[in-house]
Amino acid sequence: MIVNSERALALYCPACQGIQDHVFSIFEISKYPRHLQCSCGFVQGHIRRLEKHYELDLLSVAGDRIRLLYSLREFLFLPLVAILEPQSGQEVGYLGHPYEVEEAAFLLGDEWEYSDVQIDLDEFVNPQVMHRVLEKLQELAENDRIKCGCEHPSVGVDIYADKVELVCSFCGSAVLIGGTTRKDQERIARITEIVMEPSSHAFLEERLKPLV
Ligand SMILES: [Zn+2]
Ligand SMILES: [Zn+2]
Structure with missing residues (x-):
C-alpha cells in the first residue's frame, strides 16, 4: 500500500482573519514542535508528535489557546478531519489530504463571512x-x-x-x-x-x- 505522506492543515488566523494553509510531509513532524506561521507573520500554533498522538496547539477564533490531540489514524490517514474548538464546537480549520482540505477551507471561508453577516x-x-x-x-x-x-x-x-x-x-x-x-x-x-x-x-x- 502506498501512503501519500503529504498532509495539509487549513487554519483560521485570529490575527489577519484569513485562512492559512500549511502543507507538510508526515515525516517532518517530530517531537519537536513545528510552528505554524501564517503568511501575515502571526504564529498560529504548533504541531508535534507525542507517543501515540499528534498534538495541535492553536488559537481559537476568539484568540484563546486550545490544545487538541489526534490519533495516528486521524492525523495520518483520514482524508478530512474538521478541527473543532472544544468548548464551542466551532470549526477553526481542517486537517487531511491537501486537496480535501483546500476544498473544505474554501467553503469554511464562506461560512465565516456569512456568520459575520448574521450578526x-x-x-x-x-x-x-x-x-x-x-x-x-x-x-x-x-x-x-x-x-x-x-x-x-x-x-x-x-x-x-x-x-x-x-x-x-x-x-x-x-x-x-x-x-x-x-x-x-x-x-x-x-x-x-x-x-x-x-x-x-x-x-x-x-x-x-x-x-x-
Ligand atoms: Zn494571519
Ligand atoms: Zn479572475
Whole structure:
C-alpha cells in the first residue's frame, strides 16, 4: 500500500482573519514542535508528535489557546478531519489530504463571512432581500457555480449594506449584485450560475440580460 505522506492543515488566523494553509510531509513532524506561521507573520500554533498522538496547539477564533490531540489514524490517514474548538464546537480549520482540505477551507471561508453577516443583519438597508441574496450566493458557491474565467480564479465576497461584490483576487474582476429592492431579489433568484469575465468590471444586471 502506498501512503501519500503529504498532509495539509487549513487554519483560521485570529490575527489577519484569513485562512492559512500549511502543507507538510508526515515525516517532518517530530517531537519537536513545528510552528505554524501564517503568511501575515502571526504564529498560529504548533504541531508535534507525542507517543501515540499528534498534538495541535492553536488559537481559537476568539484568540484563546486550545490544545487538541489526534490519533495516528486521524492525523495520518483520514482524508478530512474538521478541527473543532472544544468548548464551542466551532470549526477553526481542517486537517487531511491537501486537496480535501483546500476544498473544505474554501467553503469554511464562506461560512465565516456569512456568520459575520448574521450578526450584522440589522445594518443592511433591506435585511430580507440581502438575506435572500446571500443565501443564493452560498448555494451557488456550494455547487461550484461561481467562477471566474481567468487562469487562477479565486473569487471572494465583499458584503456591504446595500450590495454584494464578488471579486476575483487573481485578475481583479468584480461583479456587483444589488441587495435592496424587490427587483434585486427576483433577479438573483433566477440565476443558476455566475461566470465572471477576467478583469472586467460589470454590473450583474447587464450580464444577466441575455438570460432573462
Ligand atoms: Zn494571519
Ligand atoms: Zn479572475
